[in-house]
Amino acid sequence: MLLRTLSFRNISAIYILIALVAIYSLWVPDTFLTASVWRSMLDNSALVAIVAVGLVLPLAAGAFDLAVGAEVGLGAIVVAWLLTEQGLGPAQAVVLTLVAGAAVGAFTGILITVANIDSFIASLGMSSVVLAAIAWLSDSQQILNLGEGFQDFATGQLFGFTHPVWLALVVGLIVWYVLERTPVGRRIYATGGNLNAARLAGVRTSLILVGALAACGAIAGFAGALASSRLATGDPTIGPAYLLPAYAAAFLGSTQFRSGRYNVAGTLVAVFVLAVGVKGLQLGGAPVWIPDLFNGMALLLAVGMARTQRRARQARAARGVRRHEVKDE
């Protein structure tokens, strides 16, 4: 049992992380091994971590949400717009931003379940609609002067770490609890595992899908609000950059711990592995396009790994079943 838990197949990302740390420690020891580098790395990857954790929900329910990047962008602009144009306080603005993100997610969910549009296409279409909404709200201009108080929201520190790091942990813990420890989580995984079978077992699969996408939208909107707070600016262009890292982390995470299931712990570890990988290369003087290359490669590798793992499981299944199986009509 312990051996299986510690096997490369189960926790490859942890071994990769150890290897990366070892390599960078030898390669660029005087920069890589400083506390400030690690602190900023955690702070930088916190927002991606929040988005990726949110993304685990629809993926577990069997839906792709390609609008997740646009939802981050929407959060960033909506919170800035509410603070400046509408003059709301930070707390109200953030809550309303969450509502906006959830609404976009829920609407995508309705497109999938009621209009019967494939999640891939529905969310791709929605992402374009949301990008248009962002441009309309912001006139494609940055929104400045969000106020001192709001900036503290993302830049303030607690026990040596910035707020986003703690918030990522809190969001991760909540989503983990829901997915792993509650009946709702079980129903989400069942819906993603076999929609028909789940429906015939009495699961309200449409509600689960809409709910998962709405929660993902709200969490992405929250990450967007944090991004605006950190920059003290509502930037209409930041959203799409979150899409690929979040998917890379969620897919890489699905190969960890839970043998093929999208899961929160794996996703958080994956975010961290990717961040360390990129950071070390940057410190070593790698060019600016390295993060894109690294994340893209990681996504492809993760999906490839997931496929291989699945095929290996099926091969084992075939071997195990052949003892009993009877084939006829």
Add this chain to the structure above:
Amino acid sequence: MNSNQLLRTRGLGKSFPGQRALIDVDLDLHSGEIVAVVGQNGSGKSTLVKALTGIHDPDPGSRIEVRSASGDWLHGAATRAEIHVIHQDLGLIPMLNTVENLNLARAVGSRGWLPTSPRRERQAAKSLIRRFSGDFDVNAPIEKLTPGERSIVAIARALSNWPRPDQVLLLDEPTAALHGDEAARLFEAITRVAEQGAGVIFISHRLDEVLDLAHRVVALRGGRVVADVPTSELNRGKLIELIAGKSLASLDTGNRNLGAPTLEARAIRGGEVDGVSLTVHAGEIVGVAGILGSGREHLCGLLFGSTPRSAGSVLVQGKNLPASPRRAVSRGVGFVPSDRHADGAIMTMPARENLTLPSLRQLRGRLGNLRANAERREATLWANRVELDPPDPERTLELFSGGNQQKVVLAKWLRNQPVVLLLDEPTQGVDVGAKAAIYQLVIDAAAAGSAVVVSSSDSAELAELCDRVVVLRGGRIAAEVQRNELSEARLVTESLEAEISHPTTQPAEDAEEAPYVH
């Protein structure tokens, strides 16, 4: 006769662990001959088709030989190119038209990248279709054609690239989806092919077409050829006897007292079901028999609410049950669908999670959490109770054998003492040992007070398990057979009766949706 023999098998066998699906099958086929292969589900018909077409490797010592153009006997892999098969689903691409579907089978690359001539292709397709007395628009997509026209396209395609007329054509239940008059057109095409010198083997459930079309009938039972006789020596009674055989020893169904009427269907319609009323009492096991297209496959789904109802109502314990799987589950109705992989279970989840999915509420703790220990205890309890093998509820479901998967699917409903239990093909793809265990679980559930409906294409199963069986034909209940008169032969006769009395009558309504309504 020997000079124009096209195909022969000697000692053909096929074993799967725990079962011999085909035993010592000797089959001969001559030029110009049409041979029907008949038998119940599980008799080995499909295995025979798969062995002949090379999908299954036959056991060592089996011989399958086909006569080549030069008159030599071919065997092994070389036979596969000589046997042309039309599967039940025809293998056509619905959105392409006839011309395109016909040309899919052509050897690619003969003309390379040179453009084709649409007019010439169209002409060729037309004349080909006409050879099988088909006359329809070859430019229409396949999905717009009637099932009969589609089967003509499939046959034309199978034959269009035959180098010579005397080859082997194998049809696997070609008329399963056809109306009477369409089947007649197909038979015309088949007869023509045979007249030109081909040898035809066709697998069928329908007695009248077997008697009308075939020159010879080969009956399989338990994987053996039990009869190989010219059609002229047969009549319907004899044919049924060949298919059904002697009835098996009965299972101990226990002493069950019937309770109150628990499940009532009132004139329900939907799918292929066209007005069925049925009452099932607590403690009763009611079987549903019927051939493909009789409505049998849709009845359980309609009762459960997963197949949309167009009319009628379902009452559980006297109260109306709306057509919604979730409501049905909350009212204590359990449904084991026929397709385990697509609808019955979540193969990527452990047995434990499949088991508890319909009623997670009972396991909810104070924090809205799932009580993991209670869940594990319960999973272990049920794994033991249904004799899961291996008895490990943490194992992913896809790693279990079909029979053990089905035990889990059944157990997830038994866990809550269902008021109504609907079983659609409960032992499909299940090995013999697990079959008996599943029967026992069903009988125990009935003894505990569940009203049970078993829909099955396996007459032996119904005869063994049920208190009474309703036989569906053309979407309606055509007969009801009580326990004391229940036998396999009786069910086969009742299911096929429509074929015998009026084989080609056909109402115009619902012709599109219900391919087999009388």
